[in-house]
Amino acid sequence: MTITTCIFDAYGTLFDVTAAAREAAAEPGREGLAKIWPTLAENWRLKQLQYSWLRAVTGQYTDFWQVTEDGLDWAMEAADLNDPDLRDRLLALYWELSAFPEVPTMLQQLKDAGLTAAILSNGSPEMLAGAVKSAGLNDLLEDSLSVESVGNFKPDARVYDLVGHRFSCAPSQVLFVSSNGWDASAAASYGFTTAWVNRAGDPVDRLPGKPHHILTDLSGVPDLAASC
16 A cells, blocks of 8 residues: 555654754863763663653653653763753753754655655654754644653554544555664554664664664655655
8 A cells, every 4th residue: 555644753763862962062161071972862862762661561651751851860870960950951952952964855855745744752742842843844744643642652552543543544554764673663563664764773673573674864765655
């Protein structure tokens, strides 16, 4: 069945989750952070994901902003950073994460081809609205679907159900794109055609579902959608 709908994970896929730490490290007076920001950013993201999974399996849901704060607190303590002002700055920057450079052109190409493009994310509606607005993507995305309406995080199948409910499409009509290998794998098991954006060249996760396509960035998504 022809692809009609392209669904994107947000954080790490459309938006660069390392941008907050990188941009804060470049500010005057942040020389200490400049030496360690890549490790801080990596730990922040890792704990953010781990806390979402643990909350999902234990039934202790909270919104993604709380998970994001908790992940940062762990990462800062691991880096021996006791700096409330820095914490506030990093969290503020997370509301305006930079989109990857190829994103606007890629989304415009999808729109020109008559395809629906939207977000499906763990992020709260407010977080997603802030990121989309800051990146100037409002006119290129049909909607931003949040797990908040389900009350659980990915990879709960009810999260993927949101796509069909919103766009009245079959799973076989969806190209699902994520930078998270586990997300692409779970979505493949669900029935979506999936593309894993593997910018780091990581191995494929050992999970039941496998990504149908592996990309190094998002620039190839329009051609992929047309060929599926």
